[in-house]
Amino acid sequence: MKLEQIDVIHLRMPLRSPFETSFGRSLTRDCLLIIVKDEGIEGYGECVADWEPGYSSETVGTEWHILQEFILPTVVGTEIAHPKELRKTLSWIRGHRMAKAGLEMALWDLYGKQSGQSLKTLLGGRRDRVEVGVSVGIQESPQKLVQVVEDYLQQGYARVKLKIKPGRDVEDVQAVRRAFPTLRLQVDANSAYHLENAFVLKPLDALNLLLIEQPLDEEDLWDHHHLQKAFQTPLCLDESILSLQHARQALEIGACRIINIKAGRVGGLAEAVAIHDHCLSKGAPVWCGGMLETGVGRASNLALASLPGFTLPGDISATDRYYEEDITEERFVLNADSTIDVPDQPGLGVTLNHQAVKKYQMNAFSCRNFVK
Ligand code: OSB
Numbered sequence: 001m002k003l004e005q006i007d008v009i010h011l012r013m014p015l016r017s018p019f020e021t022s023f024g025r026s027l028t029r030d031c032l033l034i035i036v037k038d039e040g041i042e043g044y045g046e047c048v049a050d051w052e053p054g055y056s057s058e059t060v061g062t063e064w065h066i067l068q069e070f071i072l073p074t075v076v077g078t079e080i081a082h083p084k085e086l087r088k089t090l091s092w093i094r095g096h097r098m099a100k101a102g103l104e105m106a107l108w109d110l111y112g113k114q115s116g117q118s119l120k121t122l123l124g125g126r127r128d129r130v131e132v133g134v135s136v137g138i139q140e141s142p143q144k145l146v147q148v149v150e151d152y153l154q155q156g157y158a159r160v161k162l163k164i165k166p167g168r169d170v171e172d173v174q175a176v177r178r179a180f181p182t183l184r185l186q187v188d189a190n191s192a193y194h195l196e197n198a199f200v201l202k203p204l205d206a207l208n209l210l211l212i213e214q215p216l217d218e219e220d221l222w223d224h225h226h227l228q229k230a231f232q233t234p235l236c237l238d239e240s241i242l243s244l245q246h247a248r249q250a251l252e253i254g255a256c257r258i259i260n261i262k263a264g265r266v267g268g269l270a271e272a273v274a275i276h277d278h279c280l281s282k283g284a285p286v287w288c289g290g291m292l293e294t295g296v297g298r299a300s301n302l303a304l305a306s307l308p309g310f311t312l313p314g315d316i317s318a319t320d321r322y323y324e325e326d327i328t329e330e331r332f333v334l335n336a337d338s339t340i341d342v343p344d345q346p347g348l349g350v351t352l353n354h355q356a357v358k359k360y361q362m363n364a365f366s367c368r369n370f371v372k
């Protein structure tokens, strides 16, 4: 692939309903759409960094800067034989995994289109459809939360994740468990606790949860080990796992028993697959996390989640859980068995709705190769 031109487009899309987590409440969702061009073929990628540094220190602003000043100048005009090569090419740039992952996704899409293979096939995926669940934000009250969960169950979701934060934890989860005794249920604290106050969560151990996701700070790997020792429920790490090394170390020290894999957070699909392979060899379950992606990132998540080690349902909901209008022509729908079909067309298998892209565009820049 010769990367002749790369476009970066900052999008801001309205969410169908506000999404509240321990780090804040969002009415819109930002991302960077990355388009690589080679001989008239386009590859699409989504950089999942949000506008605010609530989930991660990487934001639209930081990734925009790193893409414009360092990443794109490094790759534009160069020849890249395979998307897996990108990691080495960009290894001199520290951090900024979401920007690197966004570009890598576009290369996977381009490579798949040029070679006539779906992303699922390229990554070694096995399933045609993957089990999914829904991530439910913090609501006004436990009663409202039960209603919102019931509505998602009626839509067909068979696994629910509840967002929790200090003051809105045990009571909320107990209410949902009481209303739905056999529901596959899990919680996500998004790093809102410290070891000193995390034991308020101990009653969750009696609620038969699939897992407790990222209770402590991103950097508190060792404290997660202490907490895991005190809990029967498996801990699952999201924010703490930025690389294969982190995944290996976390499992080795018993900081968690399950890992949430997000390609954006770990620097791309190649690293995500490496983490999957390691966890599979250690018998640790993994599942595919979500970042409220557009159809572009959602197609990528579905392909990733089709790998054999993804044994727990992913945070990959149907398009209508997030957006009235998406930037892809394709909309993803929930099947009756709480699964979503994995795209099987070359690359990501999605086409852009250019009118929608224009509508949600905040800002854009292009990096072009002028040397012939
Ligand atoms: O922690 O998993 C998370 C959304 C944005 C940022 C972080 C997280 C989430 C979600 C939503 O939980 C998952 C989805 O895309 O449905």
Ligand code: MG
Binding pocket: 188, 190, 213, 214, 238, 239, 260, 289
């Ligand atoms: Mg999470």
